[in-house]
Amino acid sequence: MAKPKIRFKGYTNDWEQRKLGDIYGSIGNAFVGTATPYYAEHGHFYLESNNVKDGQINHNAEIFINDEFYEKQKDKWLHTGDMVMVQSGHVGHAAVIPEELDNTAAHALIMFRNPKEEIEPYFLNYEYQTDKAKKQIENITTGNTIKHILASDMQEFVVDIPKYEEQKVIASYFCNFDHLITLHQRKCDQAKKLKKYMLQKMFPKNNGSVPEIRFEGFSNDWEQRKLGELYKKSSEKNDGSISMDRNITVATMQFKEDVKVSTEDYLKTYYTFNIGDIAFEGHQSKEYRFGRFVENDIGNGIVSHIFAVFRPIVDYDLQFWKYAINNESLMQRVLSRSTKASTMMHDLVTDDFLEQKFLVPSVKEQERIGMFLSNLDNLITLHQKKCDQLKNLKKFMLQNMFV
Template sequence: MEKKKKPEIRFEGFTDDWEQRKLKDVYGSIGNAFVGTATPYYVEHGHFYLESNNIKDGKINHNSEIFINDEFYEKQKEKWLHTGDIVMVQSGHVGHAAVIPEELDNTAAHALIMFKNPKEKIEPYFLNYEYQTDKAKKKIENITTGNTIKHILASDMQEFEVDVPKCKEQKVIASYFCKLDHLITLHQRKYKKLKNVKKSMLEKMFPSKGCKVPEIRFSGFTDDWEQRKLKDILVNLQNNTLSRADLLNEA
């Protein structure tokens, strides 16, 4: 008997119960990408090879890139990833997942769990966000093995249960979180720019060694800066750490 649940917050117009489903009932294929030594096939320029390092916090990054030659790439044809497939890290930072975008259609991957060939209408981005919830993370943690390096098995993920509403509601939820991610990215870029501005201003609004005026000043200020010792500026300059004797005297 399938369990049914409802979230605490929902978008207007959705009232149906959510179903708890095993992933093997949602996807026709849940298995491993190539697992083994691929280094002999690495080339400087070739086909992008998707690895666990590229999967973090629900996204695919290109912080590091590995490329494979044509021969090895073609051998992986049956395991190529396609637009809308989901991949999950199976070793190390296990449970981090991402959806394959259009620009990575027909991509080969290494040591990832692949969720392919959905049996029904499913919004992959919805599942990707569900994997990012604390509830899903704890469930994944419960099926991990290994002490030093954590691992999860594709067979265990086949039995993994997810909470699934109708596809229309999945799409609305996924769209909402995609917009949030976009806003977060924009703010992160602004944050980085402001950090760079601050760093630059710290260098230019204080005099460099041997100079008496900074490179950049506010309008109306032209006097030279003076170089002073702190003891000539502060009335009482001392270490902030109290000794045991200080504490006894305070008492």
């Protein structure tokens, strides 16, 4: 017998320990085997482990099956309020079947059906997300490369449960938490999509001299300039006066002071990297085929000598160039003509880079564009921070509202 640290007012009874096999009349596997021959372009949604994550059912990757195969699994159809749990891979992740997925067929999941008593499935769903339950599941997990749990082990799995009314109150509380997290995540994703769209529309493309979307009051063509008219190569070394606490990690544009430097002389091999300077990072990726430039917008510091650093030589708006110089649709043409491939990287050819041409608006238009995109980033950060705060609070409450 035990009680949680945090409870809703009016509940004082001890919680009971129960085996899941005593709560559910049926704990068993969904279809196990090859279902690929029965896949259909349109048909019945087939619930798989990829769709079950963090207590929820997602539709990120949907599989559909034909009528014949669906009907053959009628005795294993899932109904509203049933539970499923991932049995291979990210084991232990569970979800409750919502009303819109009543009569759903499933593949390679453990199914919890036919409760013998009144039980709130969403309560159990949140209990599985506690550290205690995760540890219990880890103890019955087998396999090295791919983890597995068995339906028979889940029948013996012990949970702590209060009376039904308290189960419902706790489940409702955490459901509201998830709705709030989803709301802010959706707003964050929407802001990211808007930013991506505006990055495409607020800069000229397809040999044009003006962008598709402009702020009122700006109508002049953007001016074509050589990058050598805008930036110069900087080889200014640290004279030893700048310590390692001003070391900047180019990949994340953050100060990183815990880098070990063998001698003071080695510290002097670092380049000075002032605010407004840009540095080339040659790692190729899906987002950046030929590497990328990043602008220092966090403050004066130093950077490893492996990076090519360039310093602005004209009036500019810091925020505008932060987005312009890192914009793949603008820079891909520039870098394809001024880099050479090496193992997993691209090396920048400085002379070729400085000869490339770039369309530039007036400083006033730069300021408007830079401010707009910066505000979008602030909005994204705000919603992401709120999401993270809610997730941390949810985690805290999960550890304190369950036994």
